[in-house]
Amino acid sequence: MISVRNLTKSFTSGGGAGGTTGAGSRAGAGSRTGAFSLRRQPGAGTAPGSVVAVDDLSFEVAAGEVYGLLGPNGAGKTTTLRILATLLEADSGSATVAGHDVRTEPEAVRAAIGVVNGGMGLYDRLTGREILHYFGALYGMTPAAVEARIEVLDQLLQLGDTLPRRAGGFSTGMKQKVVIARAVIHDPPVIFFDEATSGLDIVARRNVIDFVQAYPTEQRCVVYSTHVMSEVEELCQRACIIYQGAKMAEGTIAEIVAAGEGRNLEDAFFRMVSRKSMAAEPVPA
Amino acid sequence: MRPSRIWQIAKKEIVSTLRDRRALLSNLVIPLLLLPVMMLGLPLLMGGLFERETVTVTDVGVVGVDNVPAALRAALEAQNVALVSVEDATAAVQADEVPVAIVVPPGFEADIAAGGDATVGVHAKTGNIRSELNVGKVQQAVSVYQQAVVAERLGRAGLDPSVLQPVTVEMVDASSAAERSSGQLSWLIPFFIAIWTLTGGQMTAIDATAGEKERGTLEVLLVAPVRRSEVVFGKFIATLTFGLTAALMAIVGYLLGGALMRSVFLPRLGDDATGMVSIMGGTFNASLGTIGLLLISALLLSSFVAAMLLSISLFARSFKEAQSYIAPLSFLFIIPVLVLQFKDLIGLGDGVYYIPVLNVLVYMDDVVRGAATVEHMAITWVTLIIATLILLAFANRNFTRENVIFRT
Numbered sequence: 001m002i003s004v005r006n007l008t009k010s011f012t013s014g015g016g017a018g019g020t021t022g023a024g025s026r027a028g029a030g031s032r033t034g035a036f037s038l039r040r041q042p043g044a045g046t047a048p049g050s051v052v053a054v055d056d057l058s059f060e061v062a063a064g065e066v067y068g069l070l071g072p073n074g075a076g077k078t079t080t081l082r083i084l085a086t087l088l089e090a091d092s093g094s095a096t097v098a099g100h101d102v103r104t105e106p107e108a109v110r111a112a113i114g115v116v117n118g119g120m121g122l123y124d125r126l127t128g129r130e131i132l133h134y135f136g137a138l139y140g141m142t143p144a145a146v147e148a149r150i151e152v153l154d155q156l157l158q159l160g161d162t163l164p165r166r167a168g169g170f171s172t173g174m175k176q177k178v179v180i181a182r183a184v185i186h187d188p189p190v191i192f193f194d195e196a197t198s199g200l201d202i203v204a205r206r207n208v209i210d211f212v213q214a215y216p217t218e219q220r221c222v223v224y225s226t227h228v229m230s231e232v233e234e235l236c237q238r239a240c241i242i243y244q245g246a247k248m249a250e251g252t253i254a255e256i257v258a259a260g261e262g263r264n265l266e267d268a269f270f271r272m273v274s275r276k277s278m279a280a281e282p283v284p285a
Numbered sequence: 286m287r288p289s290r291i292w293q294i295a296k297k298e299i300v301s302t303l304r305d306r307r308a309l310l311s312n313l314v315i316p317l318l319l320l321p322v323m324m325l326g327l328p329l330l331m332g333g334l335f336e337r338e339t340v341t342v343t344d345v346g347v348v349g350v351d352n353v354p355a356a357l358r359a360a361l362e363a364q365n366v367a368l369v370s371v372e373d374a375t376a377a378v379q380a381d382e383v384p385v386a387i388v389v390p391p392g393f394e395a396d397i398a399a400g401g402d403a404t405v406g407v408h409a410k411t412g413n414i415r416s417e418l419n420v421g422k423v424q425q426a427v428s429v430y431q432q433a434v435v436a437e438r439l440g441r442a443g444l445d446p447s448v449l450q451p452v453t454v455e456m457v458d459a460s461s462a463a464e465r466s467s468g469q470l471s472w473l474i475p476f477f478i479a480i481w482t483l484t485g486g487q488m489t490a491i492d493a494t495a496g497e498k499e500r501g502t503l504e505v506l507l508v509a510p511v512r513r514s515e516v517v518f519g520k521f522i523a524t525l526t527f528g529l530t531a532a533l534m535a536i537v538g539y540l541l542g543g544a545l546m547r548s549v550f551l552p553r554l555g556d557d558a559t560g561m562v563s564i565m566g567g568t569f570n571a572s573l574g575t576i577g578l579l580l581i582s583a584l585l586l587s588s589f590v591a592a593m594l595l596s597i598s599l600f601a602r603s604f605k606e607a608q609s610y611i612a613p614l615s616f617l618f619i620i621p622v623l624v625l626q627f628k629d630l631i632g633l634g635d636g637v638y639y640i641p642v643l644n645v646l647v648y649m650d651d652v653v654r655g656a657a658t659v660e661h662m663a664i665t666w667v668t669l670i671i672a673t674l675i676l677l678a679f680a681n682r683n684f685t686r687e688n689v690i691f692r693t
Binding site for chain 1: 289290293294297300301304305497500501502504505506507508509510511512687690691
């Protein structure tokens with residue numbers, strides 16, 4: 001359902017548009033977490049002063065699959081999802097989502113996707129029901145169709161109190177329910193979760209994970225982007241580890257753990273990153 | 286562009302703003318009340334104070350009270366002045382014992398009677414309204430006394446007092462009825478419309494752009510299958526609605542103030558207050574045609590301001606940052622209004638009608654004064670429409686730029 005081929009995206013330093021919580025601007029200056037550089041510095045063919053956010057990335061997601069994009073903050077996950085959501089344009093490479101090219105058919109792509117991010121932004125002065133009707137109308141749904149869909153989502157997410165109340169008074173958990181309902185109001189075949197459990201308490205986080213597990217069918221898929229290894233282990237059939245914008249490993253969770261020679265996914269991830277860092281380390285003269 | 290999508294976006298922004306009490310206050314209540322309060326309250330307050338000071342018997346300090354001739358004393362008392370003896374004129378005024386003090390030197394009456402001249406010293410606080418009002422009373426009394434002395438001297442010489450005024454100046458007000466009724470402060474009307482358009486539209490514009498960025502909802506909106514031009518136009522319509530509403534409220538407030546003034550207050554006011562009302566434009570009686578021209582001009586001005594607000598506030602990362610960008614825009618209106626005040630002296634040419642904002646302010650001032658022409662109307666309106674379209678195209682372009690949309 002999703003095909004990504006050799007995707008590359010650079011930002012000029014300080015002008016980055018990636019990162020769930022504004023990490024792009026930090027990464028634009030070449031941010032580091034511990035010993036690991038998160039963004040690859042520009043190589044040949046890249047404009048001076050620019051930072052490579054996504055570097056020759058390719059992957060496929062099949063129907064019925066929950067596919068994990070795993071990597072530390074600033075690794076390029078959000079930029080990748082924004083390119084797939086047609087919010088950003090790739091410098092090179094191609095991608096199709098639900099059979100539509102992100103470059104040539106952006107409107108068709110947007111109609112086929114839903115996005116849940118960790119920002120949980122809602123309109124404070126609108127009720128949950130009004131928010132869902134607003135987005136339903138933007139997706140071309142009639143008010144009756146939106147109401148019917150709200151009933152289904154109410155069963156699935158227990159929207160309850162969120163529907164008649166204004167979003168300004170929502171708890172974090174209530175917000176996340178409406179954010180998810182908003183993303184799937186039009187029943188999209190593809191849904192992107194981008195650090196969707198960030199800042200959630202244990203109950204709200206469990207609701208998100210349960211929803212993601214239940215969502216894929218033969219006609220649907222989920223791309224689940226996170227830096228939390230345990231969530232990927234629990235949710236994803238396959239995953240792609242992104243580091244410095246490039247693919248470091250891909251496969252089933254067992255395959256990645258084996259490739260990293262780790263005890264679990266997290267251990268395998270750190271071993272792979274350490275090997276990569278050591279390989280990139282200049283040999284002392 | 287699909288009208289249904291534009292309307293959905295506009296409707297959401299309108300509902301959201303209507304649920305914000307601060308926005309309602311600044312959009313509806315304040316613009317409606319401010320002009321009537323200024324038009325009625327200020328003249329009533331000032332006129333009332335002036336009249337009270339005129340009719341109240343005020344103590345005036347006198348150094349050398351015994352030197353005051355009887356005729357001058359009578360003239361002063363006729364001006365509701367009571368003479369109080371003081372030692373030091375300046376000290377008495379400074380200590381606020383009296384608002385004004387005069388010094389009448391010894392031999393004052395004898396000098397005058399002998400046909401010579403004499404001096405009355407008047408001590409007052411410059412810039413103090415009460416002090417200056419009482420200086421007026423003293424000057425009036427001295428003038429009456431002086432005329433009597435001159436008449437007496439001329440009589441002794443066998444001359445009629447009219448010999449001093451061989452030429453009479455007769456003033457005729459040549460301004461049109463509209464100019465007279467609009468008052469000397471007619472530029473206030475377009476100024477208020479411009480300012481309220483800016484104030485009324487800014488909450489919606491900021492909330493719909495920088496506010497959406499700050500909340501993280503802009504990205505979600507742009508992920509929906511809605512075109513950028515539809516987003517821009519929807520938000521523009523909402524911003525325009527509130528800018529225009531505030532401007533209309535200001536016009537309604539102005540007309541309401543004028544009507545109230547004519548029907549209720551004017552007959553009860555003294556001459557001073559009536560004069561001030563006229564200066565403030567309180568007797569302005571707008572025809573339907575005038576109101577129509579003002580409304581269309583306000584609509585075009587609001588459109589320009591709404592497009593400008595959207596373009597600017599989209600750059601900001603947050604609500605507060607957008608407010609700091611927009612605050613200096615008030616100068617965009619204040620500077621033309623300063624020009625407008627002195628337009629008679631500056632001598633504005635026809636070129637002024639090609640400058641957006643200044644043109645509509647000058648044109649609306651023309652309309653209020655009954656001096657508008659069709660040619661100036663056409664130039665003003667077409668220029669504003671073109672400028673608005675350029676700003677909307679700029680806003681649309683910004684909605685497609687990664688470094689603007691994701692500038693968080």
